[in-house]
Amino acid sequence: MMVTCMEPDEVLIDAEDRMQKAVDVFKDALQGLRTGRATPGLVDSVRVNYHGSPTPLKQLANISVPEPQQLVIRPFDQSILTEIVKAIQSSDAGMAPNSDGRLIRINVPALSTERRRELVQRVGKFAEDARVSIRNIRRDANKHVEQAEKDKTISEDQMKSAKDEIQELTKKFEGVVNDQAKHKEEEVMNE
Structure with a gap:
């Protein structure tokens, strides 16, 4: 999906929306994981x-x-x-x-220690999938701004600035995923 006419602001907005969707998919996956209580x-x-x-x-x-x-x-x-x-x-x-x-x-029976460990591994897999999605979105956004710079629609400084903002978005959303995963792992192990 290479669209060369996107401005850096549009690329950032698109990347942020897509990263938020990746986090939402991750949160939905965590909802279906069992802890010690019924939900x-x-x-x-x-x-x-x-x-x-x-x-x-x-x-x-x-x-x-x-x-x-x-x-x-x-x-x-x-x-x-x-x-x-x-x-x-x-x-x-x-x-x-x-x-x-x-x-x-x-x-809903109480979870065995072995089952709790399996669930923690699944949380980790879901989190890694979400982080990979976020990184893929970062890669796509970077390609957009690089292409805009090649097409001379933005300057090299604007490209670097946009890439820095894309990296900040990536860190922010990876942090959300990491926090959610840690919280769910603690919930699974301590319920």
């Missing part, structure tokens, strides 16, 4: 086969947390109860749903 985010990634199309569970049911170790799922349409159970069982959430014909209860 509706544990089933956010579950897709249910509803009339032939994979539909997010939260669009098909009310999800509540009546106790710290339990999720309760109340489908809006009782006829899809078995489809919801199948979707939860086949997801990578690793939970066993119990259905009474009206609603589904999921008991």
Whole structure:
């Protein structure tokens, strides 16, 4: 996606927007990771086969947390109860749903030390993926300003200044990812 007519300010705005989206994707990935307590985010990634199309569970049911170790799922349409159970069982959430014909209860057991370490590794992988995305965005933005300088639409000083600002954005968003990852790792290990 090489567009040569972007001004340095436009490149910076575009890079910042894209970096924010990378951080948002990372935060969403962390939401689905289990800690020691139940949260509706544990089933956010579950897709249910509803009339032939994979539909997010939260669009098909009310999800509540009546106790710290339990999720309760109340489908809006009782006829899809078995489809919801199948979707939860086949997801990578690793939970066993119990259905009474009206609603589904999921008991969230405490995490073993080994499982906690696995989750910390997944947090690290998600964080590294986010940092790689941010660096790729930095690379693209730098190419834009370099091309603008080659095309003589900006001066060499403007290019250097824009690259410095792009690097500052990169540091800022990598710092957000690192802070979020550290917080989630502590949450996983201490819950």
